[in-house]
Amino acid sequence: MTNPSAPIRLPAEWEPQDAILLAWPHPGTDWAPLLSAAEEVYCRTIAAITKAGQRVVLIACDPVHVRAVLERERISLQEIALYPLCCDDTWTRDFGPMTVYGAHGPELLDFVFNGWGNKFSAERDNVATARLAALGAFGSTPVRTLPLILEGGSIESDGCGTLLTTSQCLLTPTRNPHLSKSELETTLLEQFGAQRILWLDHGHLQGDDTDAHIDTLARFAPNDTIVYQGCDDATDEHYQPLQKMARELGQFRTGDDRPYRLFELPLPQAQYDDEGQRLPATYANFLVINRAVLVPTYADPADSVAQTIIGRAFPERTIIGIDCRTLIQQHGSLHCITMQIPRGVVPCAR
Template identity: 50%
Template sequence: MKMTQDTTAKATRRLPAEWEPQSFLQLTFPHANSDWEYMLDEATRCFVDIIDAARPYQQVLVVCDDIKRVRSFFNDTENLCFTEAPLNDTWARDHGGITVLEAGKAIVQDYIFNGWGNKFEAGLDNQITSQLFNQRLLQNCSLESFDFVLEGGSIESDGKGTILTTSDCLLEKNRNPHYSKQEIENILLTNFGAERVLWLDNGYLAGDDTDSHIDTLARLCNEDTIAYVGCNHPEDEHYDALQKMKLELQQLQKADGTPYRLVELPFPDACFDSEGNRLPATYANFTIINKAVLVPVYGVSQDEDAVEILASCFPERKIIPVNCRVLIEQHGSLHCVTMQYPEAVKLKS
């Protein structure tokens, strides 16, 4: 773990924390011409469950291939907004816009999404944010585009100048090969108006395509608390890396020099696909929305404990478990398929 500061960062710009008031949640709906084709019915049910869990609390923007088809999965359209766009896949956290606030105004930042280091085709998904602006769906905000690869799942913000990330992802050679670590850090500091970047050098999940996104491993629950994936079974392949990550987290300090409150999440029983490959189940991939937290569960014995632990982290929010076993078949989970927009951004009525 290394922590550095840059006093040149824009003092008026900041990246809101996920727990701040939101306007809407974006999801990109599964379709047949994607990797979900062989299990489309199961994936569809999961996405409907997520959307139905979220929409009592705020609007949900559903990006899809066919509005008529997707609308048919819902009994009503209260708090739902549908739009069509050409799509590759469904991972809105990584192809969605990242919204910053500057002098009270919202700026939706559009970074390059290249399929997690050119692992998968992502050219269509990379255009979704600009298409939302072309359709004039996003109101009360401006668009800022960058020739830089960055996925929303790779960063966490406390809303007050701290960015938490992983070196395995941001320094991966197929993302921004011409930038040094210091140059990448300076981009984060400047673009997000941050004061410091906290880097984790350890931690991974078998079956993960993202090169250790922070949202699969360690999450800020508030400016004082980090919930992280623990592994206390020496025989498990994750044991060494996650124990080292735990030690790194214990060394982190808040901006005032005091340690974070660390909350360990259980490690789910191993889940495998039909070919015996281990899948990246994680309880850290929860999504914070207005007055609630959507928590992925997987039909394993640790689900109940994970829900109770996260309830202690969010005592003023309703904890809503959503079965996301199908999502890990494509190597992501609940937070990976959602992207929140702060209350300053409005959806066209």
């Protein structure tokens, strides 16, 4: 289905950004048993972003503590805007605002977040965008609250009118059960000003709580490129679903009716939690910032291979690895804890 008139546009992640939004882990979240290790990951991530000359908008339940940790790690606070809010969790990709550009500039879309289909408490996460706006985090940028249940990690945009998503996530009955696929597609096309949606019917990672978010599986990159999580080990439980997903991607066509350039990422070696459950390690969960791409790593021999492949997709950016073994203990990774804020939204951003 296509949208014949598109007055608004959902930019691609690699377009100019003002800032990256994160929510610092605190003892009232599921991070409590891993808090020190989680804070180390956040410090490394924030340091990489700010050293690249980019601003960070940081939600902090205890700003005094967070400031002390950052200062102890010698991370400059000059490019960090701290906002005193307590969230249920830290996955800003899914409860943070999604920014579109319209005739009058940027607008923040605030969708309903229900904890990935009512799996987890999300009352405070669901109001985080509105509270940030009330605190002035987004300046005078308008915020539009929408009744649709939608997470940022479930949608990819190429910035040119094409969205990429998964059927397993968006069509689950615990999100928008009153909408048919056709009705949901119409709504998404209207809200994002898109021309079409590419739906993946295959692909899933064990240990993923999100019902197959697209940002764990396949990502748009410049020049009609899709970077995707592959699997070449026929004995791995991911082999069949990821092979089927790869075939689907091979059948997709660009808006100009050409095949996409497909870059396959190696699958990290299996990692497990203390209860023996497999964790959703994926290289597809990378974050694009203005001058760099931050790539999750897992102390795996394939880390360097994945970084090289992603570097081919983003040749004008520096590739920076971030050890995300702690993050996957809570079933997410680097892209999941971040949300880019596009150019024109954040006051005083470069």
